[in-house]
Amino acid sequence: MKIGILxxxxxxDSLSARWGQYSDMFAAHLQARGFDTEAWSVLENDFPxxxxxxxxxxxxxSKHGAYEDHPWIPPLEELVRDIRDSGRPLIGVCFGHQIIAQALGGRVEKYRDGWAVGSHTYQFPDGPKTMNAWHQDQVVEAPDGAKSIASNPFCENAALLYDGRIFSVQAHPEFDxxxxxxxxxxxxxxxxxxxxxxxxxxKLGSPNDREAIWTQxxxxxREGTLT
Incomplete structure (x- = not known):
């Protein structure tokens, strides 16, 4: 199964010298689980x-806000809707979580209570899961057809599951x-x-459930389900 990384x-350079780019971090996790991958740098107008x-x-x-005026954001939103209409599975992480929500009718804002940084625990249907976070923006209104399935007192819409085949999380399972x-x-x-x-x-070194999220x-x- 081939997964496209957007x-x-x-x-x-100070970080990419050790970790590569975001696409490399995602590809490493996906390839370790038997997926083929191909990446497109959409912020540089490289689209599939x-x-x-x-x-x-x-x-x-991304460091960018989903609501910012960048020429690559409208075509990315259109691609999100096209992927939804195609029935192919789509997952979003942090900015990905936010741009999917915005493209499908939700609302993203710079959160009034500031930043979430480092280890945060979220209540999922199957119990609490801890991941590293790094964000100030949040999905403050989920789109129609999206259900919040994870939250904590700071982030109400920490994971969204949509009608169809879309799942997204606010925190970063790719961040060790x-x-x-x-x-x-x-x-x-x-x-x-x-x-x-x-x-x-x-909190560095505290227990982290990021591998459980990659399993999800x-x-x-592969199966269109989380459990």
């Missing part, structure tokens, strides 16, 4: 010819603690409040 953000270019799709995170620490050191200062950065640093992703791609 890359919506770029890492700076259509939904038929892959058997399933995943949209990465080493990468999260690199973000704390290189991208957080001057942007994220120091107290949040130090709180996130203190695999099952969703």
């Amino acid at each position: 890359q919506t953000g770029l890492l700076p 010819p259509g939904p038929e270019a892959a058997d399933g799709w995943i949209i990465t995170g 603690d080493a990468f999260t620490e690199a973000l704390i050191d290189t991208r957080g200062p001057g942007i994220v409040p120091d107290a949040l950065l130090e709180g996130a640093r203190a 992703f695999e099952r969703f791609f």
Whole structure:
């Protein structure tokens, strides 16, 4: 099964030298689970010819806001709707979670209570799951046909499951603690409040359920279900 990776953000050289780009991080997890992958850097206007270019799709995170005025965002929203109409499975992570919601009629905003950084726990139907987060924007109104299946007091729509074959999560199952620490050191200062950065640093090494989320992703791609 071939999964198309839609890359919506770029890492700076200081991080990409070790981790590659977001598409590489996603590809490593997907290939480890037996998927073939191909990536398109949509923020650089590199788009696939259509939904038929892959058997399933995943949209990465990004520093950009879904509501920002970038020339690549309207065609990405159109592609989201085309993938939905094709019946192929679609998964979104962080910005991917947000752009899917916006493309299908939901609302994304810069959250009034600020940032979520580092280890956060979310209540899923099968119990709590902990992942690393890095976001200020949130889906504040889910689209019609989308059900919130994970939340915590800070993020009401932490995971959305749509009628059909779309699933998205706000946090980052592709972020391990080493990468999260690199973000704390290189991208957080001057942007994220120091107290949040130090709180996130203190939680490094705590239990993390990101592999359980990748198992959900695999099952969703292959079987159309999370359990």
